[in-house]
Amino acid sequence: MKKIGTWQRLRRTPYQSGAAILIMTLTFFVTGIFFVLASFSSSILTYFESKPQVTAFFTDKKDINSIKNLEAQLKATGKVSHTKYISKEEALSIYKEQNKNDPLLLEMVTAEILPASLEVQASDPDYLGEINSILQNEPEVEEVIFQKEIVDSLLSWTSTIRKVGLIVVAILLFVSLSILVTIIGMKIALMKEEIEVLKLVGATGSYIRMPFIMEGIFYGLVGALISWSTLYILLLYITPSIGTFLKGITALSLFSYSGYNVTIWPVSILFMSLLLLVEIVLGMGIGIIGSLLAVKRYLKS
Amino acid sequence: MVRFNNVTKTFPNRKVALSSVDFTISDGEFVFLVGPSGAGKTTVLRLIFHELLPTSGSVFINDIEVNKLKDDQIPFLRRKIGYIFQDFKILHTRTAAENISVTLEILGQKKEVIDKKVKGILETVGLLDKANYFPSQLSLGELQRIAIGRAVIGNADIILADEPTGNLDPKTSWEILKLISNINKMGKTIIMASHNIDMVNSLKKRVIAIVDGKQVKSTKVYY
Numbered sequence A: 001m002k003k004i005g006t007w008q009r010l011r012r013t014p015y016q017s018g019a020a021i022l023i024m025t026l027t028f029f030v031t032g033i034f035f036v037l038a039s040f041s042s043s044i045l046t047y048f049e050s051k052p053q054v055t056a057f058f059t060d061k062k063d064i065n066s067i068k069n070l071e072a073q074l075k076a077t078g079k080v081s082h083t084k085y086i087s088k089e090e091a092l093s094i095y096k097e098q099n100k101n102d103p104l105l106l107e108m109v110t111a112e113i114l115p116a117s118l119e120v121q122a123s124d125p126d127y128l129g130e131i132n133s134i135l136q137n138e139p140e141v142e143e144v145i146f147q148k149e150i151v152d153s154l155l156s157w158t159s160t161i162r163k164v165g166l167i168v169v170a171i172l173l174f175v176s177l178s179i180l181v182t183i184i185g186m187k188i189a190l191m192k193e194e195i196e197v198l199k200l201v202g203a204t205g206s207y208i209r210m211p212f213i214m215e216g217i218f219y220g221l222v223g224a225l226i227s228w229s230t231l232y233i234l235l236l237y238i239t240p241s242i243g244t245f246l247k248g249i250t251a252l253s254l255f256s257y258s259g260y261n262v263t264i265w266p267v268s269i270l271f272m273s274l275l276l277l278v279e280i281v282l283g284m285g286i287g288i289i290g291s292l293l294a295v296k297r298y299l300k301s
Numbered sequence B: 001m002v003r004f005n006n007v008t009k010t011f012p013n014r015k016v017a018l019s020s021v022d023f024t025i026s027d028g029e030f031v032f033l034v035g036p037s038g039a040g041k042t043t044v045l046r047l048i049f050h051e052l053l054p055t056s057g058s059v060f061i062n063d064i065e066v067n068k069l070k071d072d073q074i075p076f077l078r079r080k081i082g083y084i085f086q087d088f089k090i091l092h093t094r095t096a097a098e099n100i101s102v103t104l105e106i107l108g109q110k111k112e113v114i115d116k117k118v119k120g121i122l123e124t125v126g127l128l129d130k131a132n133y134f135p136s137q138l139s140l141g142e143l144q145r146i147a148i149g150r151a152v153i154g155n156a157d158i159i160l161a162d163e164p165t166g167n168l169d170p171k172t173s174w175e176i177l178k179l180i181s182n183i184n185k186m187g188k189t190i191i192m193a194s195h196n197i198d199m200v201n202s203l204k205k206r207v208i209a210i211v212d213g214k215q216v217k218s219t220k221v222y223y
């Protein structure tokens, strides 16, 4: 004399249940990817924005004393918070560190072909222009690389990722919501007889609705969990490639809140928990909304 | 107490199924609702159950005016009424026992309690040995017993039976009538639609007769 529970209901219609879980998983997987991409790009942006930096590369004729003078001159303006001289030898060791996995690149490069440089950090991004012109006017400066250009191109990337992400995710959410409504509607149709009898023996509306809403939440949660685990495994798998891509950057923080620093690089448990939370909330949300819509549409008394 | 107060029911196709029906049935009474097919017997029962609403007049159960109940109160009305449907409305995916337990499941009763009560009811309706049979493995008479079990297990005060012997052979019919009569002896009010004159006469109970939607007599017959 068993009661017909959610599990039995799922097993009665394995194809519909499978389809519901599949579309949810797909939706949350893509949502997760965009969430990670958007988080990465915005934290890289913050990283560069927090480092208002100009780098001047010198020709081989530039001697160390005139560089010392230049440093003093820059510091005297009071608009520079930090300067760092990088000699040809230091440049080589940095290069070696960055490309240690690539012996071919290492062989081709010697200290001779790498320029010495001076990294200048402005105390405020507004001063970057002024510092730039001082460096440009200095003799024997071969090139000035302006972080602003990087920031600008990052900005456009970030906003593109956000826009595309929002559109793709919105479409997917809509599609999976419609599919969920249809699938739960099918289940309601399949249980028409049972629902009729339940009503006749005095079941309340909420008693009849509840299993369908639980089913919707179940699909959302399972989809969120599967896609999150898959994404986590994928992220761990491509971590070395991200490392190469990010080169010198050793740590990226998404944000910090009351002492908790949510690091996105290296991928942290805290960040992944945040993603899980987002996906669970979305999953339950879609599950509840989808099943409520289905119930409203197909469970008319 | 079940009371019809000048009840008229006209269907949207302008078919007048009942016109100006008036009667009062006291608690614990056994009343036959008789009349030819299409007379309006089922319509009376459905009005009591709030499956239909009267076009005019009122239907009372005790002091509650059934036709004025809000949607969310209907389930609670139905828990007080056991309805034995003419077409049984048995679930084919559930066993005999599971069909009977539905009434208690929706109340959220504990499994052990349900199992115990279902066993008792299966015994009452004579299906203890077929508890785990599916409807396709049972005879019409046995399905009728399931329908009766489901109607009475919730301890409803009023039992509505719509031609419960209509499709059954004479022997089974008499058994079912005896069963319903026993339920009445347990104190339940019974309203039973029937067009089997022999049966109606045999019990010597009150008869409400309807012909073509009109109430033709309401006699009190006692033994």
Ligand SMILES: Nc1ncnc2c1ncn2[C@@H]1O[C@H](COP(=O)(O)OP(=O)(O)O)[C@@H](O)[C@H]1O
Residues within 6 Å of the ligand: B011, B012, B013, B015, B016, B017, B035, B036, B037, B038, B039, B040, B041, B042, B043, B044
């Ligand atoms: N939903 C409906 N719409 C239109 N006419 C109906 C409806 N239900 C029943 N009727 C009609 O009302 C009359 C009474 O029906 P019913 O109460 O089922 O009769 P009985 O149960 O006595 O055989 C019949 O003529 C039937 O065709």
Ligand SMILES: [Mg+2]
Residues within 6 Å of the ligand: B041, B042, B043, B086, B162
């Ligand atoms: Mg009828």
